[in-house]
Amino acid sequence: MNELNLQNTAKQVMSLLAERNYQLVAVESCTGGWVGKIITDLSGSSAVFAGSFVTYSNRAKQQMVGVQLKTLEAFGAVSEQVAAEMAQGAVQRTDAQIALSITGVAGPTGGTKAKPVGMVCFGWAIENNDPETTVCYFDGDRDEVRQQAVEYALQGVALRLAK
Incomplete structure (x- = not known):
């Protein structure tokens, strides 16, 4: 995996967003804003990219995108439940029609038996639909996990827009 792969994926996403006028x-x-960086590296991104929330702390998740304290307390920041609320909150707080969210343990520290380094939870929300989530376990160092x-x-x- 490399920066060129990321740019190609970002270009594909931008094209699909433009087709739908999303x-x-x-x-x-x-990931600390890496999605925003990779998209805004491309010319024309302002037509399809509303922006990013970098919600590194639990408090930021609550304040910026409305993640509920009870969800954080019950499931922890690295959970599908929090990823769902992050994505849904972003769609509700912006004019964007689709949101993605990423929350995980990039390492090298911070992992536990239940939530090891490399565990990342994702959420995608399209306006007027329930959010979808999943969990992945990535290998590698901090940058590799994040990338x-x-x-x-x-x-x-891309998958959700191609449906």
Whole structure:
């Protein structure tokens, strides 16, 4: 996996967004804004990219995109439930029609037996639909986990837009 793969995936997503006249919003935790960077590296991204929320702390997740405290307390920040609320909150707070969210343990520290390093939860929300979520387990160092997460999240957008 490399930066060229990410750019190609971002171009594909931009094309699908343009076809539908949609805008994307991203909510990122462990990837720290990498989705926003990879999309805005491309000319014309302002037509299809509403922006990003970098919600690294639990408080930011609550304040910026409306993740409920009870969800954080019950499931933890790295959970499908939080990923769903992150994506849904972003669609509700912007003019974007589709959102992606990423929350995980990039490492090298912070992992537990239940939530090991490399565990990343994803959410995708399309306006007027229930959010979809999944969990992936990536191998590699911190940057490799984060890059794989960005790629996977963007592929998830492409998959949902191609339906």
